[in-house]
Amino acid sequence: MASAGSPDPDKIIGIRIESNGALITGPIGKRKVYIRLDSAVVPPRFRALWVADQTLCASAREAGRSNPEKLPDGSILLTEGQLFGRQTYDIQEVFVPIPSTFTLDMLNSGKQLVLPALDYRSTPEALVIFSRQDNGRDYMGLSLADQGQKLKLWGQHGAETGTRCDPH
DSSP: OOOTOOOOOTTOOEEOOOOTSSSEESSTTTOEEEEEEESOOOOOOGGEESSGGGGGGHHHHHHHHGGGGOOOTTTOOOOOOOOSSEEEEEEEEEEEOOOOOOOHHTTTTTTEEEOOOOGGOOOOOEEEHHHHEEEEEEEEEEEEEETTTTTEEEETEEEEEEEEEEOO
């Protein structure tokens, strides 16, 4: 149990998870709703080495093969269950934008809302919740652009864009 002065370790600033499992984020008037996937696996299209500047690809690729925890600044490696960058983060949950087929009745049904990860392997947008080294949790939004060659990362600490390094 948290003491009166300590923050709730399960609370993540910037998002709210409803009792039905729906995740809500964004400022009033621009809120977005996400639904949890049944597996905490990063969708395949996001699993890659991403860099802020293409000149980092060679050194980032080498570090990614031998020691992903030593990636150069300006690069991240997304794997099935981890995000390597300045620190290493374990992915705990993966969410995707609410499907257009969902109705207000479905959202208000009281049932747990979970989507099959297999059906969302090609999603161009996801939101991941990960554990931090201080035992807290945080989130990061992932959006693909330019036929999957650009990755926009966004969260409570701002936004960044990366370019995919080809695997060679």
